[in-house]
Amino acid sequence: MNKKNIDKIIQLKKKYNAIILAHNYQLPEVQDIADFLGDSLDLAIKATKTDCDNIVFCGVDFMAQSAKILNPDKNVIHPDIEAECPMANTVNTVELLKLKKDNPDAEVVSYINTTIETKAISDICCTSANGVKVVESLHSKKIIFVPDKNLGNYIQRNAKDKELIIWPGVCPTHHRIRKEEILDLKKIHPDAEILVHPECRPEVIDISDFALSTNGMLNHVKKSDANEFIIGTEKELCYRLKNENNDKIFYPIKTAICPNMKKITFEKVLNSLETLEPKIEIPVELMKKAKIPLKKMMDIGRGD
Numbered sequence: 624m625n626k627k628n629i630d631k632i633i634q635l636k637k638k639y640n641a642i643i644l645a646h647n648y649q650l651p652e653v654q655d656i657a658d659f660l661g662d663s664l665d666l667a668i669k670a671t672k673t674d675c676d677n678i679v680f681c682g683v684d685f686m687a688q689s690a691k692i693l694n695p696d697k698n699v700i701h702p703d704i705e706a707e708c709p710m711a712n713t714v715n716t717v718e719l720l721k722l723k724k725d726n727p728d729a730e731v732v733s734y735i736n737t738t739i740e741t742k743a744i745s746d747i748c749c750t751s752a753n754g755v756k757v758v759e760s761l762h763s764k765k766i767i768f769v770p771d772k773n774l775g776n777y778i779q780r781n782a783k784d785k786e787l788i789i790w791p792g793v794c795p796t797h798h799r800i801r802k803e804e805i806l807d808l809k810k811i812h813p814d815a816e817i818l819v820h821p822e823c824r825p826e827v828i829d830i831s832d833f834a835l836s837t838n839g840m841l842n843h844v845k846k847s848d849a850n851e852f853i854i855g856t857e858k859e860l861c862y863r864l865k866n867e868n869n870d871k872i873f874y875p876i877k878t879a880i881c882p883n884m885k886k887i888t889f890e891k892v893l894n895s896l897e898t899l900e901p902k903i904e905i906p907v908e909l910m911k912k913a914k915i916p917l918k919k920m921m922d923i924g925r926g927d
């Protein structure tokens with residue numbers, strides 16, 4: 624990444640009326656050229672507010688697809704179509720339809736980290752920021768929740784009047800974070816607050832000070848009197864945290880890396896802007912069906 628290539632990106636964005644949206648877990652070299660950084664919900668909202676013709680989406684596939692569903696008339700360009708979320712791929716729609724049939728009184732809540740086919744058969748989507756709020760907003764007592772069992776358990780603990788049937792998927796990156804790693808860091812940095820993501824194991828959430836979405840963490844750090852934080856989520860969030868809170872210290876979990884998020888590089892973003900490819904293409908009918916649960920979620924808004 625050099626000045627010449629950064630200038631090229633600026634010129635191409637202007638030429639094609641393009642915006643770069645990037646998830647908080649993207650590589651620093653991608654975060655540095657993004658027009659807007661955020662979590663899944665933020666990025667989905669931002670995608671509906673831009674008047675740019677081309678959206679270069681730096682994140683995994685379901686995020687770029689959500690941007691396309693919400694902006695069918697715009698070009699959504701995903702710099703590496705192989706950047707997929709393995710957790711989203713754990714849902715088998717045939718099995719999910721069977722689960723729905725076996726539980727006709729249940730509504731299906733799908734985490735935004737799902738494929739478009741899963742969204743198309745869901746009643747409503749949620750993110751880690753608004754999962755509890757979404758579940759509590761529903762009329763049914765019984766909820767089928769896909770695909771993250773850790774987030775499902777977290778929601779169940781906070782929405783006690785609901786009865787969740789939880790899909791057994793996990794995010795490999797967050798599930799890998801062990802309680803012992805956090806406690807070891809806490810021993811070395813006893814004054815640090817422990818912030819973890821609700822995709823972590825329950826025993827990790829139990830020893831944390833706060834379980835928050837990535838944007839929840841960003842907001843919390845700004846307001847907190849603490850100066851040091853142990854960050855229990857994908858480690859690249861610490862890059863943004865440090866950029867925005869230079870006077871504070873962050874201790875990442877070094878093994879918490881999502882290899883799929885890292886597939887998007889500066890060069891691939893530049894190439895996407897030069898070619899306006901690869902574009903996200905989704906059959907219109909599928910897009911219409913998947914838009915319903917996404918829109919319902921967005922009407923509910925953030926919960927953190």
Ligand code: SF4
Nearest residue numbers: 683708709794796881
């Ligand atoms: S961090 Fe986990 S949930 Fe997010 S994209 Fe990577 S594997 Fe999927």
